[in-house]
Amino acid sequence: MKQVIKVHHHTVSKTLDVYFDDDSTCTFSSEFLRVHSPSAEVQGHGNEPMKLVLGKSQVGISKIEPVGHYAIKLIFDDNHNSGLFSWSYFSHLQANHDELWQTYQQRVTEHQASKDSVPIKFVP
Numbered sequence: 001m002k003q004v005i006k007v008h009h010h011t012v013s014k015t016l017d018v019y020f021d022d023d024s025t026c027t028f029s030s031e032f033l034r035v036h037s038p039s040a041e042v043q044g045h046g047n048e049p050m051k052l053v054l055g056k057s058q059v060g061i062s063k064i065e066p067v068g069h070y071a072i073k074l075i076f077d078d079n080h081n082s083g084l085f086s087w088s089y090f091s092h093l094q095a096n097h098d099e100l101w102q103t104y105q106q107r108v109t110e111h112q113a114s115k116d117s118v119p120i121k122f123v124p
Helices: 031-034 086-116
Strands: 004-010 013-019 025-031 061-067 071-076 083-086
Touching: 004 061, 013 031, 013 086, 025 086, 031 071, 031 086, 061 086, 083 086
Parallel strands: none
Antiparallel strands: 004 013, 013 025, 061 071, 071 083
16 A cells, blocks of 8 residues: 655645655645545445535645544645545545546536526416
């Protein structure tokens, strides 16, 4: 399993660079990390499906707290602060970044389309 050896937070661009022990690096947007938070609030409880988190394009990371030698806790400026980003979870996000982001964008588009297609009832 890859280990995270360093993280570098960019406050202006709202990105987080994650450096792994295999010399690979991945840059994650704060929005991507927020909507893919490993918390039960986002991932769902038990067998629940993953929640669709909307409106986070401007979210930032306000604080990063180390958790042992295996994870960090990201505290977002929308007050979301649950869920530990373990090294294995970062590795998963790196390996599947494009697919995860595409799936998220598709879900947002479908949500918007279903919201837009709600019939309006006119009552005389």
